[in-house]
Amino acid sequence: MIDPRTLRDDPDVVRASQRARGEDEGVVDKLLSLDSRRRSSIAAADKLRAEQKSLGKLIPKAQGDERAELLAKAKDLAAQVKTAEVEQTEASEEFEQLHRLVPNLVHPDAPEGGEDDYVVLKHVGEPKKFDFEPKDHLELCEGLGALDMERGAKVSGSRFYFLTGVGAQLQLGLLNMAIAQATANGFTPMITPTLVRPEIMAGTGFLGAHSSEVYRLRDDDLYLVGTSEVPLAGYHADEILDLGDGPKRYAGWSSCYRREAGSYGKDTRGIIRVHQFDKVEMFVYTRPEDAEAEHARLLDWEEQMLAKIEVPYRVIDTATGDLGTSAYRKFDCEAWVPSQQTYRELTSTSNCTTFQARRLGIRYRDDDGRPQTVATLNGTLATTRWIVAILENHQLEDGSVRVPEALRPFLGGTEVLTPASK
Template identity: 65%
Template sequence: MIDLRTIRTDPDLLRASQKLRGAPVEAVDEVLHADERQREAGRRFDQLRAEQKVLGKRVARAGEPERAELLERSRELAGSVKAAEAELAGADAALRAAQLAVPNLVEPGVPPGGEDDFVVLREVGRRPDLPGALDHVELGRRLQAIDTERGAKVSGARFYFLTGPGALLQLALLRLAIDRAVANGFIPSITPALVRPEAMEGTGFLGAHATEVYRLAADDLYLTGTSEVALAAYHAQEVLDLRDGPLRYAGWSTCFRREAGSHGRDVRGILRVHQFDKVEMFSLVRPEDAADEHLRLLRLQEEMLAAVELPYRVIETAAGDLGSSAARKYDCEAWVPSQQRYREVTSSSNCTTFQARRLGIRFRDTGGRTRHVATLNGTLATTRWLIPLLENHQRPDGSVHVPAALREHLGGSPVLSAGAG
């Protein structure tokens, strides 16, 4: 949620941000109009309530017949106060709805454009020379590691089983991610997969991409697509102590996405699925520290990719491809030999104070004032990483090289082969 003071004092700043995103500029004017209506309704209610209090004191002191007249006036005024209160409640709701419809203010320097207008910041690592490379589906079949056919039989399209070496490889990857996060000051957390609507709304997941979310109507709960949601709501309506630095969490969760807008895209394998596991970094920091924290998350992601020996590139996402909560986003994309292209395996977003304003998360600064924190998130490992891991490390005999960083969690084995586990 955007700070109303920013909208009031510099609406053109937000209009420019909307243009960068390709979002409607009129939404800014709708907030301004709703704000004015809310303030006018508030003034009217306050005025009537003040009159009511004065009249109440007069009634208490009055004698007959003035008392009867004042009581009649008091009854009329009570009706006006009740109507003004209802008008104010409606104006409050309309203002909140208008604010919720406006995405975060894009940070200076973010590239303009849409999904294809990202900027490549760097490429790291050597792409392997693998003529006739097998894709992860065939490798997973030969290793008895991934079973998409039985996944579809049991649950439908875009579901799968990880079995034997596939299950062990994912567990090893996620455990490595947790170990590295903890070594860098993150608190490990296993989060709920189901959350209340206010958690989803507060993190910005019930806006334009609400169709991507699974909802359990009978319980009015949502299945989360990332532990970011639960970790952000964890401190809702709290005043945090950040005197010793940021609060950092590493959430391990199973994630769910409907993939409603991806019909016919990436239907083979486990690239775009309905259920997967992920370790997500989440930081709550002072707003002035958010940019540095964002680069810190990106550095940890790159270190993780280097640890599992994957070639990758880092891109900055264009404004039109940012989620509603993000003010800036970096993605890491790993090389996928079978597709001869890079595919996203991590993202990290600086959400500034956008989520904290919705969720009421604040901290007390050195002057004793309470201010909203900034929130940031970044993937550290997920099921999708199995694709580049299997494909980049495949060997001619169908086995797969295991990077040294993962061996501790795979019984020390340097190779994955059929029957492992």
């Protein structure tokens, strides 16, 4: 949730953020009205409770008619307190419900617009010019015996698959390389739950505009996560953290599940857009004033991983209308995909400021020992989709694939993946 003090002290900032996101700015005035009602009802209830307490001290000392009068007054006050508390509860709940629907503020430098209005910050590497017609990743996988889409569909339905043989080895090697890098940079590796409670999923902001993307187990009232960001955000829910030694950094390895609602007909070939994949995700808790610097570090760590797989990529500054509910600013790294002659997202890193932590009750103590809300950030280190970029960019004319040098130790030293028939 956004800070209520920002709403009260600088509502124009919230209005501008809503406009930039393409959201209703009228919600700001509704929230201000509800906040005023909520605070007035709290003050009124507190005043009545104070009167009730003072009266309660007088009754034992009173006698006769005075006592009877005080008891009658106490009865009337009790009824008033009950009414005031009902009003306080209703006003607070109405404010809370609307407050939770408002997305995070946006960074003033984030480009405005929708999905196609991103700004390219830089290009790294040049797309390779092949002297043969390059194959797409599905054709390469089939030749390598790395993927079985047909049996995946037979077992689980469309957009499911089996990674087989070198396909499974490639994913495990890639994710292990990501964990190795994260650990070397002070992250604590975590294998996280993939089922979470509703309050954790809602706390991270995934049950708002993007709830249609989330799988739900209704009988158990649990949700399947689309990223380990969710359980890692919930890991310290309702806690006060010690950030005296700097940020808390975790690297979560998990299977991820996305319904891909509304994406039918898009990227249905192969494993670019699927319902289940594996990912290593960085997640950080830090002081709010350090969040932007930490965001830059997360992007740098992502670029280090991309350098290890030796693919051309670009970095984009995501437009405000495509940030998602929780992000204040988001940078994506997109790798070149030869078969599509375009760039496709491989990593994403978001600065969520205090938005998620305020919903989940995660705080730290400042230099004066006072509890303050932490900032949270996340960033991708590797996913199943990276296999697409590796295979297509490093393919050879005979369908073999050169293994990037940094990845070779995680594949038992293998330098070239060769077609299964060879």
